[in-house]
Amino acid sequence: MMDIALIAVIVSLVGLAIAALLYKKVTSVEIDDPTVADITQQIQDGAMAFLKAEYRYLAIFVGVVAVLLYFVTETDGHLTALAFLGGALASVLAGFSGMKAATAANGRTAMAAQKEGQAGALAVSYNGGAVMGLSVGGLGLLGISLVAFFFGAGDDGSTNITHAAGFGMGASSIALFARVGGGIYTKAADVGADLVGKVEAGIPEDDPRNPGVIADNVGDNVGDVAGMGADIFESFVGSIIAAMVIADSSTNMNADYVILPIFLGLVGYLASLVGVFSMELLKNSEPGAALRNTTFIGAGLFWVVGWFGIGIMDLDTGTEPMVAVIIGSIVGILIGLVTEYYTGIEDVFGLKPKAIPHIGEMSKTGPATNAIAGLSVGMMSTFIPIILICFGIFGANHFMMDGPGSGSEYMPEFGLYGIAMAAMGMLATVGVTMTVDAYGPVADNAGGIAEMSGLGKDVRDITDGLDSIGNTTAAIGKGFAIGSAALTALALFAAYSAAADLKLSQVALSDPKVVIGLLIGGALPFVVAAMTMTSVGKAANEMVTEIRRQFKEIDGLLEGKEGVKPDSAKCVQISTDAALREMVGPGVVAIIAPVIVGFALGAPALAGLLAGSLVTGVLMALFMANAGGAWDNAKKAIEQGHIEGAEKGDAAHDAAVIGDTIGDPFKDTSGPSLNILIKLMSIVAVVIAPALTVTGWL
């Protein structure tokens, strides 16, 4: 079965080579407009400066944790530490290459729109996204396969799966810092630039006079591309590792089950490559359909090949794991559609959304009622996705829980393994889904650059069109991100219980220590959400002060005098510093909390902590992401005339703009951070599990 790991290594290297070729293809588009070239350069410089500074910080952190891991891990600590470094490095590489490609593709998409029209622009932005998609999928598969290959996962009795968990912990640590840092960066710049530029000075969005505009554009790449890439990378790796640990810890599951997740990752990656290439054939069709179809081709191929492949593998549970995979995919798609229903303006399958009109209506009585409406829509929108996740858990567990038995036997680890498979259903084709996710910000930024460079309405129309299509497809991506986070965290929880060798009766809800863990774990997402929101507020405040200062002190800037330029670099610096300074706290909380609770109160209390953070983490992530999305679209709905008796510029619109600003850190900083928080804590728990005792020190 080691052959599969080897094949996966080769395929992922091929995939990474293709990503490199696509990058070359993107950069081969010439930028012959000097303003576009200049802005592209500034954004690229700002983004790279941030990444370099961030990686310097992270290098210290990663080094310290690696040393600690070496000492904490009971056997072969150096291997766990090595795997941890590998996971961190792979995540950094994925983020870096995606960012490099995205910042290169932004301006070139605008150029392609000018020279070749829509099909050309679509191809450039899609390929820009594909570099990210294929890097994330390829590096994830490569890393896990190498760990499995060298450390001999599941091949004999000597396996030490903790090494694989170490790889996941490296990836998750980087992911949390990237998400939090990127989220603070982008929202500080966004909120700051808007508050002074749009509200106070009354100049349009993306106006080149605004010193915060470059930082805002850098932020889009830092937050939406690099942050999201690290996030998805971590989910992909986490779901594979969870399944491997569960299989490895069970005496009922043979080595096939340890390697199966790698096999599925391999098939998913191959299917993604085909999906990505199909864009070449589809690019002249309607762009929305083209985007969707590349995803469908990837997913369909994955299902079919996976089904037959598992048949050939001749597992003792037959093709049941694939049933769980398919359940997971369907749940992910449905969560995406529900999200769309609560946060979107358009009908979803003929159902008229009620949330956005409600918020729009409540905006008429002012910002307070707008805020109350947005908050309640966000809270209400958690329910159906939670029920869908429950269906996913129920279904995946139901079809696998009898294991290879006759149906009368009950083997809980198979059911839990099924849940990890359902998560894989949302993540195996990450190569193509992430491509579409990363395409969105590229198209969005292309529009911004076109605006700043004055490329004209035709170009802007094309980029706006590409952007709006990206938004709908992104909703499905969000559903996958949230659904897979919940299922992966649950699978990691099962992996932790297995790794800590906890008996069922030791993680009983009626044990006071488990309840204490549950309560503390439940509180942590509130704490991290509070920290990240406060950070955005503080950083935005600094940005406001600086932009106000420039408008006041730089003669002729606000009037648009020829040759007078804002000091954009200063704003970039402010965002960078704030993001780096503020990302430390939440990251430390996420890593320290499970360690303290695990050692002080014992392994069962840590199990409680993981379960508690899973519950409130998923709920708060849904609440914050959806409230933010709904506020954003309620504002757009007023601007587009969807709300009777309200229009751009009136009091209702002002109220909606305030709601949108409240929602900024909700949807782009705090909400997404929580998805990673729960997985990072789970994987830290898996790594330290062997060192824990049942009673703890207290």
Place this chain on the structure above:
Amino acid sequence: MMDIALIAVIVSLVGLAIAALLYKKVTSVEIDDPTVADITQQIQDGAMAFLKAEYRYLAIFVGVVAVLLYFVTETDGHLTALAFLGGALASVLAGFSGMKAATAANGRTAMAAQKEGQAGALAVSYNGGAVMGLSVGGLGLLGISLVAFFFGAGDDGSTNITHAAGFGMGASSIALFARVGGGIYTKAADVGADLVGKVEAGIPEDDPRNPGVIADNVGDNVGDVAGMGADIFESFVGSIIAAMVIADSSTNMNADYVILPIFLGLVGYLASLVGVFSMELLKNSEPGAALRNTTFIGAGLFWVVGWFGIGIMDLDTGTEPMVAVIIGSIVGILIGLVTEYYTGIEDVFGLKPKAIPHIGEMSKTGPATNAIAGLSVGMMSTFIPIILICFGIFGANHFMMDGPGSGSEYMPEFGLYGIAMAAMGMLATVGVTMTVDAYGPVADNAGGIAEMSGLGKDVRDITDGLDSIGNTTAAIGKGFAIGSAALTALALFAAYSAAADLKLSQVALSDPKVVIGLLIGGALPFVVAAMTMTSVGKAANEMVTEIRRQFKEIDGLLEGKEGVKPDSAKCVQISTDAALREMVGPGVVAIIAPVIVGFALGAPALAGLLAGSLVTGVLMALFMANAGGAWDNAKKAIEQGHIEGAEKGDAAHDAAVIGDTIGDPFKDTSGPSLNILIKLMSIVAVVIAPALTVTGWL
């Protein structure tokens, strides 16, 4: 041991008689100002009209549920149904008498301030509150004792403790409806009256021209007095029942443990009576000290007599239950102080609060940053109280978990019983703590009536002083309410596990069905919070429309023309209708959800649901109550000049007013509803437990 129940019956009847005498004493104060008399009459009429309408609704609901209980309960269903009716009736009586006394005391406090000065006003308002306090404590103790006496709780093996749970379910059902209905009523009136009166028309608060002012004052009584009374009544009863069920279900615990909670309730009630009477001696001292001292006298006496009483009872665990009681009291006080730190303006034990200045500062950049700051303060403020609750659980469990054993034996039910005792530590002296809680709104409303009737600055100064003292004391009360809700819910969870006969391994966190329950349970507080917030928004909207109409259509109203009066009754009607219409949804969710999950997915899934709702319910309740309180005080801090560079009437103050309005439903409707939600679901689970199976239908 049945003697104790009998003594409790007698003592509670005596206490209720004293409450009646205090009511007579309050009403003996003459109202000789015609305006005060008129307003008092209007408020009393409005409040009674609402209560009557509410009770008509509830009568139908209670009747239907009683019939269902009769059929669902396995043995002696008629007794459970009867106990349920008794619990509902007792709760209604407690709410009704408290409301009657409070509405009578409001205007009379203002009169006493005018005629007798501060001491007289303090006595009237305190006695007004004491009617509520003694009714809640007396009716709770009476009801539980009667149930124990007639159904023979714990006296022999034939006990059916489900009947006692039925009583609790009756109390909890009424409590949820009263809290939700009252909360919607008061906030609809408050938000509506403020938005049109203060913001649009620019007239002061409590101005008699505002048609919404009477409804607002009625709302204060309906929400803060009747709603809170039903809430505390339910907590008190719930904690006693939880302990009784745990003791009754254990083979290691003898009948003493079943009756012990009634004994403690009895001692606490007697101590409360002494505390309440001590006001007679203290009323001429500094009012803040007087209030605190009545509470301390009650609590101290309870500790001392309880300690010796338990010694005389000669339990096989010695006085250990009393240790748990004291831990509970201390935790409750500390939670109150932390709440004060996060939401107050004044130093707490020399610590300078940072939250309010932060929100004040962030108000300067507008409503969006004010809202973000308030939300993050609310989220952050959950952490320390949760840790304190965990300490309470840990301590109470730690001291009792060995039971009467030598210390090496582990008897989990004793630890869980200890947690119920800790809850009792916060609730046994409810007679006096509730008195102080109810005193606050009386003093507050006395101020409003003084304002409306033009009684002059001297009177207003006295009532304002009494009001502000009430606020500080109320913080401790809030700490008790939240802390006891968490511990009671946890104890009820243990009671449910015992009643459903669930083994430890059946409620394991790694069971997918338990996790499904956990997720659904976790989502319910979000759903109920969303429903109640939406309801307030809708009802406030109706109120706004009506007040605008009156200002427009009633000639001379806004100008204050002699003899022109607003149609206050219409506004009272709107609030009443909205409250009644909107309270149904959340109430039904709370009762139906555990029934559906319990029967469909089985008893372990329902255990998961209870644990999930406990975690998010407590967190959301803390988050919403504290965010609301912080927004409120940030506005006051600006008004009182505590925030440099901001003052009443400027943009920062406007932003703070918006934050305060967002916080209104947070702190007075949704937040408090969640405390009851989790307990109601738990007690419904206890009642249906014997009818459930492990696997459920699915």
